[in-house]
Amino acid sequence: MKKLLITGISGFLGQYFARHKMDWEVHGTYYSTPTQAAGLSLHQVDLTNTKEHSELLNRVQPDAILHLAALSNPNVCEQKPELSYAINQEVGLAFAKYAATKHIPYLFTSTDLVFQGDDAPYAPADMPAPIMTYGKDKYHAEKAILQQYSEATIARLPLLYGLGANFLSNWIQKLKNGEKVYAFTDEYRTPTYAPDAAAGLLLLLEQKQTGIWHLGGKESISRFDFIRLAAKVFALDESLMVPSLQKEVKMPAARPANVSLDSSATYEIGFSPKSMEENLQLIHSTKRH
Ligand SMILES: NC(=O)c1ccc[n+]([C@@H]2O[C@H](COP(=O)([O-])OP(=O)(O)OC[C@H]3O[C@@H](n4cnc5c(N)ncnc54)[C@H](OP(=O)(O)O)[C@@H]3O)[C@@H](O)[C@H]2O)c1
Numbered sequence: 559m560k561k562l563l564i565t566g567i568s569g570f571l572g573q574y575f576a577r578h579k580m581d582w583e584v585h586g587t588y589y590s591t592p593t594q595a596a597g598l599s600l601h602q603v604d605l606t607n608t609k610e611h612s613e614l615l616n617r618v619q620p621d622a623i624l625h626l627a628a629l630s631n632p633n634v635c636e637q638k639p640e641l642s643y644a645i646n647q648e649v650g651l652a653f654a655k656y657a658a659t660k661h662i663p664y665l666f667t668s669t670d671l672v673f674q675g676d677d678a679p680y681a682p683a684d685m686p687a688p689i690m691t692y693g694k695d696k697y698h699a700e701k702a703i704l705q706q707y708s709e710a711t712i713a714r715l716p717l718l719y720g721l722g723a724n725f726l727s728n729w730i731q732k733l734k735n736g737e738k739v740y741a742f743t744d745e746y747r748t749p750t751y752a753p754d755a756a757a758g759l760l761l762l763l764e765q766k767q768t769g770i771w772h773l774g775g776k777e778s779i780s781r782f783d784f785i786r787l788a789a790k791v792f793a794l795d796e797s798l799m800v801p802s803l804q805k806e807v808k809m810p811a812a813r814p815a816n817v818s819l820d821s822s823a824t825y826e827i828g829f830s831p832k833s834m835e836e837n838l839q840l841i842h843s844t845k846r847h
Contacts, residue, residue, distance in 0.1 A: 559583040563620035566627030568593040574756040585618045606644040622663040632811035635692035646695035658707035665711040672697040675814020682770040690811040716774045720752035733794040740802045741782040746816035748774035751837040758829045774819030791838040
């Protein structure tokens with residue numbers, strides 16, 4: 559069986575791969591979050607440490623690389639730009655160099671936040687103009703990776719939701735506790751359910767697609783309307799939801815207004831995310847909240 563190296567298996571998206579049976583011998587990496595996963599080999603590594611990085615590659619000798627590890631919180635990236643640069647740019651490029659030498663598939667996960675947010679929806683060929691450190695580092699990484707290895711794959715992910723430590727779980731817990739939830743009415747995304755995104759990444763990898771692809775969901779929605787839909791599906795008190803505007807909340811990282819993705823090219827090759835309502839029903843029916 560061919561070996562797939564998945565970095566960041568301990569992260570929000572990585573956890574879906576850890577639970578999914580695949581036609582690969584999977585090697586997953588984690589850094590600070592000890593992780594358990596049956597049927598795959600785990601490696602604890604600081605990918606920003608060049609020695610540990612190359613030891614990992616020598617040890618695993620992967621036939622393909624799916625790079626999920628990142629500093630993925632835009633506010634933390636703004637506060638720790640050196641760390642963002644190291645993990646979000648340098649590590650991504652180091653894998654591209656290795657993949658180019660070995661001529662193996664390499665998939666780098668980027669973000670809808672490479673776009674400025676004033677001209678959505680954005681197709682893969684549209685020009686990025688990121689407005690915060692996280693988006694800038696991801697965009698610079700994209701360019702450097704494709705320059706280094708034109709057969710690399712860049713998957714731009716939108717806001718992801720699902721079970722586990724993410725914004726949806728936090729909001730639902732607050733509503734259950736009877737606490738108010740403030741959500742932006744002026745921030746639009748095309749959210750994707752994390753297992754749908756994981757399936758999309760595998761599709762790109764298995765079809766050996768190269769270049770830039772978007773993995774957005776089929777609906778563009780504000781954060782406020784998204785949580786209102788979740789509250790409806792989960793039968794929670796919608797009156798606890800408070801509409802708010804981006805300018806009312808001071809945050810380290812600037813936030814674009816609308817980074818909805820045009821993912822039609824990816825739908826054409828078989829990426830088929832379910833509707834938000836269907837996915838929220840599915841999450842609700844697992845009764846893990
Ligand atoms: N979640 C979203 O809504 C979203 C949206 C758009 C794009 N993306 C992109 O999708 C990918 C996956 O995101 P995610 O939400 O799963 O991220 P996440 O939950 O923040 O997980 C980040 C992962 O990176 C690992 N990591 C961080 N620093 C590391 C280091 N120095 N060495 C080795 N591993 C390190 C973490 O390991 P430990 O936890 O073990 O330290 C963790 O496994 C990322 O490229 C992210 O930028 C995510």
